Amino acid sequence: DAKTTQPPSMDCAEGRAANLPCNHSTISGNEYVYWYRQIHSQGPQYIIHGLKNNETNEMASLIITEDRKSSTLILPHATLRDTAVYYCIVRVVIQGAQKLVFGQGTRLTINP
Amino acid sequence: SAVISQKPSRDICQRGTSLTIQCQVDSQVTMMFWYRQQPGQSLTLIATANQGSEATYESGFVIDKFPISRPNLTFSTLTVSNMSPEDSSIYLCSVGGPAGGPYNEQFFGPGTRLTVL
Numbered sequence: 001d002a003k004t005t006q007p008p009s010m011d012c013a014e015g016r017a018a019n020l021p022c023n024h025s026t027i028s029g030n031e032y033v034y035w036y037r038q039i040h041s042q043g044p045q046y047i048i049h050g051l052k053n054n055e056t057n058e059m060a061s062l063i064i065t066e067d068r069k070s071s072t073l074i075l076p077h078a079t080l081r082d083t084a085v086y087y088c089i090v091r092v093v094i095q096g097a098q099k100l101v102f103g104q105g106t107r108l109t110i111n112p
Numbered sequence: 113s114a115v116i117s118q119k120p121s122r123d124i125c126q127r128g129t130s131l132t133i134q135c136q137v138d139s140q141v142t143m144m145f146w147y148r149q150q151p152g153q154s155l156t157l158i159a160t161a162n163q164g165s166e167a168t169y170e171s172g173f174v175i176d177k178f179p180i181s182r183p184n185l186t187f188s189t190l191t192v193s194n195m196s197p198e199d200s201s202i203y204l205c206s207v208g209g210p211a212g213g214p215y216n217e218q219f220f221g222p223g224t225r226l227t228v229l
Contacts (some may be wrong), residue, residue: 043220
């Protein structure tokens with residue numbers, strides 16, 4: 001089972017920052033948080049991942065709370081092309097194997 | 113990032129037949145995975161393809177139904193056997209880590225859209 005909880009849908013105005021929350025209250029100390037997005041009919045696209053510290057790359061920023069029980073993905077200037085389903089994933093270790101277990105994600109709609 | 117290709121990109125098959133999906137990566141990778149995405153649903157991990165040994169299947173998936181091969185560090189196949197309409201899904205290959213290196217980023221192929229009549 002997925003270890004994350006996300007709102008099923010969100011809306012954001014074009015040009016504004018999109019902040020996507022994720023709860024992962026049962027995360028273990030060595031488990032990473034990953035974010036992917038899936039635009040209709042395409043394979044999921046890797047966005048960013050982190051363990052404890054906040055992370056930033058050319059696509060987004062990832063803010064992880066100090067207790068690691070939740071995180072927020074920030075798209076600083078959302079465009080219409082950012083409309084997609086966003087998945088927050090905790091990479092779990094099961095019997096020594098690392099795996100991404102997907103939840104239901106957040107459907108983000110960017111409005112003009 | 114790794115460039116992943118899948119063949120075929122889509123197919124329409126008759127029930128009772130089998131289809132083999134190929135996944136090719138442009139570099140050697142440590143991990144290869146197969147996922148299924150049923151219509152309107154999220155992704156479900158089918159199995160981890162292990163190089164030179166049997167795949168490791170998730171609960172609810174069995175080797176007789178989804179045989180997997182991984183002959184080397186850049187290639188894997190997934191066969192969907194004895195298909196029924198319930199197997200209609202997008203099947204996605206995913207890879208992680210450079211071979212011999214850290215496994216941090218995991219990338220997905222474009223998927224194979226399968227329709228079973």
